[in-house]
Amino acid sequence: MKYKDNFAQRFMNSFMGKREEIKEEVKIPHIRKILKDLINVSDDKWGLYAFRREPLKGKFSEDKKLELIEKANECGRKYAKKIRKENGDITVYEIAKNLGVEVDYPQRPNGGGNIIFAQFVNPNKVTVFKDSVNKAFDLIEKENLEDLFNNVNIEEILLAHEIFHYIEENNGKNMFTQTETIRLWKLGNFKNDSNIVCLSEIAGMAFAKELLNLKYSPYILDSFLVYLYYPKVAYDLYREIMDIVRLS
Numbered sequence: 001m002k003y004k005d006n007f008a009q010r011f012m013n014s015f016m017g018k019r020e021e022i023k024e025e026v027k028i029p030h031i032r033k034i035l036k037d038l039i040n041v042s043d044d045k046w047g048l049y050a051f052r053r054e055p056l057k058g059k060f061s062e063d064k065k066l067e068l069i070e071k072a073n074e075c076g077r078k079y080a081k082k083i084r085k086e087n088g089d090i091t092v093y094e095i096a097k098n099l100g101v102e103v104d105y106p107q108r109p110n111g112g113g114n115i116i117f118a119q120f121v122n123p124n125k126v127t128v129f130k131d132s133v134n135k136a137f138d139l140i141e142k143e144n145l146e147d148l149f150n151n152v153n154i155e156e157i158l159l160a161h162e163i164f165h166y167i168e169e170n171n172g173k174n175m176f177t178q179t180e181t182i183r184l185w186k187l188g189n190f191k192n193d194s195n196i197v198c199l200s201e202i203a204g205m206a207f208a209k210e211l212l213n214l215k216y217s218p219y220i221l222d223s224f225l226v227y228l229y230y231p232k233v234a235y236d237l238y239r240e241i242m243d244i245v246r247l248s
């Protein structure tokens with residue numbers, strides 16, 4: 001069984017490292033202000049944000065990162081258009097069904113602890129955890145945030161992203177996110193080439209954005225969904241991406 005991605009591991013790292021800071025009193029802006037800023041962040045900036053979480057990030061120059069980010073975004077968009085063409089104007093739930101993806105919706109992960117929003121497990125199982133989706137729905141309703149999300153529900157965005165991982169796993173031989181590798185080492189006839197994990201994530205977000213015709217990157221959910229559990233950690237993620245926007 002191979003676990004690919006979960007919308008969460010990366011937050012936990014930033015969370016664990018900052019446990020002490022959480023005790024501090026921090027004035028967190030209103031969630032509407034946070035979302036409004038995040039919505040304006042371009043896909044290439046989100047790509048740089050994703051690269052900061054890439055285990056192999058040290059092996060790439062800044063120019064190379066930008067090139068790979070662009071190609072990963074293109075890859076995601078291309079496959080979304082292909083899926084749309086093949087399936088027509090149907091919901092992402094129906095697309096999952098047509099592709100043979102099994103989706104289940106448990107309340108939260110077994111064992112608890114980590115915050116995970118959705119995951120794909122080889123060969124065709126997607127799990128979307130209802131706890132975060134429900135919490136998101138409640139907050140959106142309470143704060144009247146529907147307009148910011150273009151009335152697309154969070155669950156569809158999570159599902160679309162995971163469908164991309166399914167496509168990678170099952171039809172991915174020629175996909176950029178699968179063919180692009182980096183050589184870790186070579187010794188005589190032995191070599192070890194690795195995929196670049198963050199490219200799959202970037203492409204998955206571009207896929208969901210195109211498929212659902214969103215005006216914003218689904219990466220905004222990194223901060224928004226974490227906000228439902230740990231507002232301070234969400235605010236840190238928000239400040240991180242805003243710094244990237246300012247500095248790059």
Ligand SMILES: [Zn+2]
Pocket residue numbers: 004005006007161165200201204
């Ligand atoms: Zn993913």
